[in-house]
Amino acid sequence: MAVTKIKRIRGNPGDPLSYIGNPEKTRNRGFSEADRQALADIIAYAADEKKTEKQYFTTGINCDVENAREQFNITKLSFNKTGGIVCGHCMQSFDGYEVTPEVAHEIGVQMAKELWGDRFQVVVATHLNTNNVHNHIVFNSVSFVDGKRFHFCTEETMRIRAVSDRICRERNLSVIEHPEGKRVPYSLYKMEKAGMPTRYNVARQALDEAISVSANMEEFKSELKKRGYLYQFNPRRKYWTVTPPGWTKAIRTDRLGDQYTREMIQQRIFSNDIGVRMQRMRNECRSTNHYDLKRRIDKIMGRSGLEKLYLRYCYELGYLPKYRQNPVRLHAVLKEELLKCDLYSEEAKFLARYNISTKEDLEKKMKSLMEDYSSISAQRSELRQKLRRKMPVEEEAQCREKVRELTAELKDTRKELKLCRDIRERSGQVERNLETVIEDRTRGKERKPL
Incomplete structure (x- = not known):
């Protein structure tokens, strides 16, 4: 039983696969650093020796595996199509030990030749590093025949699945006859x-x-x-x-x-x-019971400004700082806000820590944090410049330790700046939501019989 999936690979250094391989240092005119990085990473990942038994299960179609990246780039340059999606990445996974690595690789090569072999450069690699033998098929997004781009669409995804299922049936392998619909993300x-x-x-x-x-x-x-x-x-x-x-x-x-x-x-x-x-x-x-004991809501009502606003909002969400989460019957407008309850709790603690009551106090704190961030960043840059020069080993170790400390400070300052910006953007919506909750609650009390 083979399961197929296809991805578009764009020039993005933050791609989930980018940590696998090390990109080469050479440059190709006309390509951005992101495009080179993404293409090198995905090919290096597919042909990783640790997963393919010393590259025994790697095959190039219309290209050479070792020089695939350069050959992909030459095709793109010749047709002046160097941006956008750099390649396609198709995965074909088999159920457990249903097939041997040799047979899985043969199926992957056969499928790649049938789907893309007449127009595109392709690298097929069979990975053996998991409980499921699986193929990685990387193909150029630009055709070496006419320079046209591969069209990623639902029809192509269905065609890949159909070809894979037909080849598996020909080899008496199981297929998913009635695949499930779209699953939960x-x-x-x-x-x-x-x-x-x-x-x-x-x-x-x-x-x-x-x-x-x-x-x-x-x-x-x-x-x-x-x-x-x-x-x-x-x-x-x-x-x-x-x-x-x-x-x-x-x-x-x-x-x-x-x-x-x-x-x-x-x-x-x-x-x-x-x-x-x-x-x-x-x-x-049902009427509510009234007690004279001081409650958490009474303590919150004794606060003022933004701190009171956020503490009251956390109270309505059942997620006050310093207290475990307490399930409450939520108003309809607060249901989706549960997804952000940790964030609101952090923001309430931040406001209490620095006694921020008004929006003017918030702006002053933001300005102070930005000045601190610039100062710390300048100090770190100066130390990094210093580390480029030769110096005694002890002094170099001290500099590196100081850089690490400054990096940690920058991280904390950046986090607080983010909280400030988020409070500035969300406080209006938080206030409107609370007004809705209190108004509906008051209206509900008025409707109850005496």
Whole structure:
């Protein structure tokens, strides 16, 4: 069973693969440093000896593996197409030990020749460094035949998958007959696994709450509206969607799990007892207990300015500094803000640390931090210039230690500057959100019977 994936490689020094290989120092006229770096990195990664058994499983098509980068660049220069996407990177991974490295490499070469061999320069490398034997296929983005660029599109992705599946069937290997649709992005998967709030698990929580107090679809829709969610439950549409407050992109409910398909949501609602209405009414009419003990909110209300604003916001999110996270019933406008609760907590601590109450205090602190940053940066630059000259070993060690200290100071100053800028940009929205929460809460109290 082979799984395929294709990436566009652009001239970006921060590319995730750039740490693997060391770029060569030679220069080619007409190429930016970023283009040379990206192309060298991806070819070096594909042909890494540690992964390919001394390059035994590497093959060049219309080019030589060792000089592939230079030959790619010559083609680009000859057609004056040196910018943009520098190459394509296709990966073909096999299930466990289903194939030997020799067979996997043969399949990769056969697929590369069929897909790109007539127009593009290609390097095929088979990696053996994981539990899954897999091929890396790097091809030039510019054709050596007519100078036309490769068109990255969904049709090409499907064509790659089709060719790979056909070759696997010809060799009696398994294929994925019914591939799953678009999966949850990896970043969201990692956040959910770590227990962090995401737009997906926040949406699940909202749907679960709405389902639990609804006896029919109209009540379910009403509960979603109360939580600020937009919905599209048209029976003619194949999938149901919900849009969280503050978002423009809808989420398909079936992406949230097996319990959130159209059929399961309806089944869960219709299986509710009619008593859920009485439970909802009791919750709405429940009066709060009043105590004379001083609470955290009372301490917060004793503060002023920006510090009070951010502490109150953290309180509403259930994430005050110096206290463990406390689950609270959040207002609809605060659901998505859970994703930034750590940031708001850091900003509240920063405001308290420097007694910043007004926007003028914030601007003064920013100006001071920028002056400190310039001064420290100048000192570090001076020491780095000094290190270029010959000096005694002890003095050189002292200079290097001082450079490390200044670098750490710059990092802290840069972090505080970022917090200042973020407070300046977000404080207005934070204030508006709090006004909405307090206004809705006050309106809800007025509606309750005496």
